[in-house]
Amino acid sequence: MDKDVPAERHQLRHDARKVLRQAAALIGEPGLVPGQGTQEPGLPEGALLAAEHLLSERLARFRGDGGTELQLARALIDVQGVRNAVQEAELARRSAAVKEVREALQRLHPLSTVDELVRRIPLEINQLGYGRSLFSRLRGADWTIQSAFAHEDPWLTTELVRVGGAHPGRLGRELPETELVHGRAPILVRDAQSNPRVHRELIPLARTEDYVAAPVICKGQVVGLVHADRHVETGTVGAFDREVLGLFAEGLGLLFEQALRREHLSALRRALEEQALTVEGLIDGSPRRDGAERGLTLPHQNAPAPAFPFLPPEGPLHDLTRRELEVLRHLFDGASNAQIAAVLYVSVETVKTHVKSVLRKLGAANRADAVARVKDLVGPFTP
Numbered sequence: 001m002d003k004d005v006p007a008e009r010h011q012l013r014h015d016a017r018k019v020l021r022q023a024a025a026l027i028g029e030p031g032l033v034p035g036q037g038t039q040e041p042g043l044p045e046g047a048l049l050a051a052e053h054l055l056s057e058r059l060a061r062f063r064g065d066g067g068t069e070l071q072l073a074r075a076l077i078d079v080q081g082v083r084n085a086v087q088e089a090e091l092a093r094r095s096a097a098v099k100e101v102r103e104a105l106q107r108l109h110p111l112s113t114v115d116e117l118v119r120r121i122p123l124e125i126n127q128l129g130y131g132r133s134l135f136s137r138l139r140g141a142d143w144t145i146q147s148a149f150a151h152e153d154p155w156l157t158t159e160l161v162r163v164g165g166a167h168p169g170r171l172g173r174e175l176p177e178t179e180l181v182h183g184r185a186p187i188l189v190r191d192a193q194s195n196p197r198v199h200r201e202l203i204p205l206a207r208t209e210d211y212v213a214a215p216v217i218c219k220g221q222v223v224g225l226v227h228a229d230r231h232v233e234t235g236t237v238g239a240f241d242r243e244v245l246g247l248f249a250e251g252l253g254l255l256f257e258q259a260l261r262r263e264h265l266s267a268l269r270r271a272l273e274e275q276a277l278t279v280e281g282l283i284d285g286s287p288r289r290d291g292a293e294r295g296l297t298l299p300h301q302n303a304p305a306p307a308f309p310f311l312p313p314e315g316p317l318h319d320l321t322r323r324e325l326e327v328l329r330h331l332f333d334g335a336s337n338a339q340i341a342a343v344l345y346v347s348v349e350t351v352k353t354h355v356k357s358v359l360r361k362l363g364a365a366n367r368a369d370a371v372a373r374v375k376d377l378v379g380p381f382t383p
Contacts, residue, residue, distance in 0.1 A: 122149035186246030
């Protein structure tokens with residue numbers, strides 16, 4: 001943000017308090033002047049509006065000397081002038097915030113994976129002007145911190161992720177985040193240090209007084225949460241910051257959808273490449289080791305494993321489908337269902353279905369028996 005903005009807002013607060021004190025003295029309403037310890041860090045537009053209404057009513061009913069009437073009129077003009085300046089400043093602030101949110105989202109747009117996005121989110125929240133920020137993933141009822149940023153405090157950055165990972169938040173226990181997820185709307189939490197329903201480990205660690213948080217919604221589901229506190233201009237956060245973070249979180253939801261689509265398309269592309277290699281191997285009679293042509297190492301190939309033999313010209317093996325042959329090759333190498341699923345880009349349940357079909361067609365009792373029957377069917381094999 002523009003470094004001159006805090007000075008301008010400070011002057012506006014000073015002018016607002018000055019005209020409010022004058023108006024309060026004229027109409028006998030000392031409550032018009034916000035206290036020095038007021039929680040809201042923004043400009044006192046509400047107090048100025050109230051003063052304007054009271055002065056207007058007093059002038060309309062006034063039946064006294066002309067001097068007092070003139071003072072009321074001047075006070076009303078002063079209040080209206082400062083209120084107009086405050087409205088213009090707030091409009092400029094909102095316009096600047098929207099621009100900064102758009103620029104932050106544009107910087108995140110080129111990232112192609114969810115993990116890259118997760119790592120960068122707290123840094124971009126810092127660029128919006130917040131001293132500390134978090135991104136948490138929501139799985140079931142638990143929200144776990146995945147990334148964090150604390151301005152000029154790398155120790156706290158690391159600790160926030162460590163503590164947040166070791167002690168996930170839980171919906172139903174931390175009331176503010178529960179309301180955030182159920183209401184699907186950003187929140188502002190005041191006086192977090194004395195709130196018994198906030199995260200008991202994170203709040204004392206960060207010494208957070210007030211914070212804002214917002215849900216990240218992807219494909220209709222809340223998939224994550226973003227938190228921020230300590231705006232650089234005010235040292236705290238208020239309703240305006242809640243709106244800004246909410247707007248940023250809305251954009252994040254769209255970016256997560258985009259990253260998921262990119263990852264899905266990338267997986268499909270790899271699966272098609274794998275299928276093409278497999279088909280080519282079946283056609284030329286020399287089945288290929290999965291991914292070997294691309295320099296890949298599969299999880300179950302870290303240790304030496306027996307090579308899958310060539311198929312005989314006839315027999316039970318020829319009753320297997322192409323996918324069943326692929327599964328059988330991995331069984332021959334000693335791969336687990338989870339490892340096979342990862343390589344073939346299918347679910348573990350799908351692999352289980354193929355394994356059952358392979359065992360049935362080979363008349364095998366179990367996986368080891370299937371491997372033994374393959375060896376019996378093909379006879380001695382020499383690479």
